[in-house]
Amino acid sequence: MANVVRDPGEHPDAIIPDFSQADPAIVKFRREDIALVYGSKWKQRYFKKVGKDYFPLGAQWDIVHRKWSPYFVRAGTDWWTPFYPADNAQRPTGPTCDGCHSVNYDIATGTVTEWNVGCERCHGPGGDHVRQPSRANIVNPARLDTVAATDTCIQCHSQGRPLTKPEPGRAYDWPVGFQMGRRLSDYWQLEEHTLGETSFTHFADGTAHKNRMQGNDFVQSVMYRHGVACQSCHDVHGTSNNADLIKPGSRMCLECHGPNSPNGPHAPTIEAHSHHKAGSSGDDCLACHMPKIAQTMPDDFVRSHTFRFITPELTERFHIPNPCTSCHADRTTAWAKQELRGWRDRSPWRVAP
Ligand code: HEC
Ligand code: HEC
Ligand code: HEC
Ligand code: HEC
Ligand code: HEC
Ligand code: HEC
Ligand code: HEC
Numbered sequence: 584m585a586n587v588v589r590d591p592g593e594h595p596d597a598i599i600p601d602f603s604q605a606d607p608a609i610v611k612f613r614r615e616d617i618a619l620v621y622g623s624k625w626k627q628r629y630f631k632k633v634g635k636d637y638f639p640l641g642a643q644w645d646i647v648h649r650k651w652s653p654y655f656v657r658a659g660t661d662w663w664t665p666f667y668p669a670d671n672a673q674r675p676t677g678p679t680c681d682g683c684h685s686v687n688y689d690i691a692t693g694t695v696t697e698w699n700v701g702c703e704r705c706h707g708p709g710g711d712h713v714r715q716p717s718r719a720n721i722v723n724p725a726r727l728d729t730v731a732a733t734d735t736c737i738q739c740h741s742q743g744r745p746l747t748k749p750e751p752g753r754a755y756d757w758p759v760g761f762q763m764g765r766r767l768s769d770y771w772q773l774e775e776h777t778l779g780e781t782s783f784t785h786f787a788d789g790t791a792h793k794n795r796m797q798g799n800d801f802v803q804s805v806m807y808r809h810g811v812a813c814q815s816c817h818d819v820h821g822t823s824n825n826a827d828l829i830k831p832g833s834r835m836c837l838e839c840h841g842p843n844s845p846n847g848p849h850a851p852t853i854e855a856h857s858h859h860k861a862g863s864s865g866d867d868c869l870a871c872h873m874p875k876i877a878q879t880m881p882d883d884f885v886r887s888h889t890f891r892f893i894t895p896e897l898t899e900r901f902h903i904p905n906p907c908t909s910c911h912a913d914r915t916t917a918w919a920k921q922e923l924r925g926w927r928d929r930s931p932w933r934v935a936p
Pocket of ligand 1: 705724725820
């Protein structure tokens with residue numbers, strides 16, 4: 584997270600694609616026009632500077648599939664589109680992006696203390712602490728209650744709207760005014776969802792349908808209600824894992840789960856719970872409880888964070904992809920239901936009604 588925004592003047596290597604190969608029908612700007620580069624993991628977007636503001640340029644690079652696509656937030660997608668003209672050059676990134684990719688973005692001057700997710704975003708103002716280090720003058724999320732601890736992450740990893748309008752005529756898409764130590768729900772409301780409706784942000788059952796919604800997902804989970812926080816699984820100061828997991832993949836789950844654990848799964852062995860051979864891709868907790876269904880790029884998805892098992896029934900009724908037939912792509916939902924009904928350790932009323 585320390586490198587999401589970079590100035591190509593200082594870091595020319597931050598720009599991943601080769602502009603000499605770019606299709607001029609999609610990429611209508613030059614390398615020299617780029618004042619800031621956003622992203623290094625899934626996708627890269629580019630900004631030019633006009634006055635105190637930055638504006639998005641009209642193409643993005645898909646890092647995973649190595650290809651260009653147009654970049655423009657269309658009407659009917661993000662809630663804020665009606666408040667801006669249908670033109671990137673009239674959509675400053677201050678209100679729509681920068682508050683989540685910087686420390687202390689000042690809405691009056693457009694200045695920041697630091698681009699990127701710096702220490703103070705999660706530990707609160709640190710000036711006093713640097714002058715005189717003490718536990719009393721810094722926020723340590725490990726000592727907060729679950730709600731406040733998880734809100735450390737939800738301030739950025741969510742879709743929502745600020746509760747007040749910080750500036751007339753500009754719609755802000757981030758929790759202006761929030762800082763660690765305050766209560767996020769006084770500044771921010773998570774994007775609403777009506778059960779049964781599929782929207783830009785949500786599937787019909789309320790599961791996230793796009794990226795950057797780990798917060799919206801996680802607050803629905805049983806684990807959150809039991810005091811588990813994002814940082815129970817992630818160490819944001821960086822680990823050798825690509826997603827900063829404390830332990831890779833399902834080894835993370837087995838820290839708290841296992842055949843004899845009161846947390847479940849309630850089965851004599853993992854295989855007996857998954858009904859797949861040990862070591863099979865179908866035996867991996869993430870495959871069934873964290874499917875990759877939240878879209879970040881046209882054909883790239885990140886993992887769901889509700890940890891719910893999405894049933895084949897939900898696929899039939901609401902087109903929410905279920906893990907069984909996503910992996911067994913040659914089979915039908917009727918097949919998956921039939922198989923699940925045969926799993927005697929599972930409630931048929933829940934998994935295959
Ligand atoms: C994205 C949020 C985030 C950022 C950015 C961040 N931290 Fe942390 N930090 C945390 C969380 C969460 C914990 C508690 C981890 C846990 O549960 O043990 C923590 C714990 C710590 C601790 C341990 C405190 C103790 O009492 O043991 C230190 C030291 C620390 N962070 C320093 C830093 C420094 C220095 C930076 C900037 C280079 C930084 N952190 C950036 C979220 C963050
Ligand atoms: C100030 C906004 C902000 C906060 C606060 C924040 N994140 Fe992030 N996070 C980001 C951005 C932006 C990225 C994309 C980083 C990139 O592409 O380099 C990201 C990426 C990540 C990733 C993907 C791996 C990586 O490092 O790129 C994980 C995992 C993650 N964040 C977890 C957390 C957790 C857990 C917390 C709370 C302790 C947290 N984040 C708090 C903005 C934030
Ligand atoms: C509410 C906070 C928030 C806002 C507003 C926001 N982002 Fe992000 N952004 C994040 C977080 C958190 C991530 C990482 C997690 C993810 O993508 O699921 C991220 C990831 C990204 C990435 C991908 C990074 C990578 O390494 O692949 C890009 C590019 C990006 N944002 C650009 C933008 C642009 C452009 C805007 C404004 C139109 C914007 N963001 C608005 C929080 C935010
Ligand atoms: C820090 C400990 C911890 C870790 C790590 C952890 N869990 Fe949990 N999990 C819990 C607790 C506590 C519960 C609630 C148990 C109960 O019902 O009493 C739970 C419950 C669940 C449930 C049941 C949800 C329901 O709807 O009944 C699922 C599924 C689950 N966890 C999946 C996972 C997966 C997948 C991972 C790894 C990515 C994981 N857990 C990692 C502690 C943890
Ligand atoms: C092949 C798919 C699949 C795999 C793999 C899988 N689960 Fe499950 N799990 C399910 C289904 C289906 C349910 C029942 C969901 C319901 O009732 O809503 C479930 C329920 C649970 C529950 C709640 C019920 C209970 O028995 O306590 C927990 C906890 C759980 N799984 C944890 C895990 C963990 C941890 C792993 C990895 C070690 C894992 N699961 C791997 C499909 C799977
Ligand atoms: C129970 C463990 C657990 C908890 C709690 C958890 N995550 Fe994750 N998270 C994971 C796992 C496992 C992955 C997948 C890593 C992989 O694919 O290698 C992941 C992936 C991510 C990613 C990378 C995008 C992707 O899906 O590959 C981000 C960002 C992220 N988590 C943020 C969060 C935030 C923010 C919270 C809290 C709101 C949170 N996570 C809570 C286990 C957890
Ligand atoms: C990530 C991929 C993956 C997921 C998710 C998955 N499976 Fe499988 N499944 C496999 C693989 C690989 C095998 C063959 C090896 C084995 O038996 O583990 C298999 C074998 C099977 C078999 C026996 C062989 C056959 O094709 O008849 C059945 C039945 C089955 N899976 C049902 C399910 C059901 C039901 C679900 C959802 C709860 C599910 N699978 C989820 C990968 C997956």
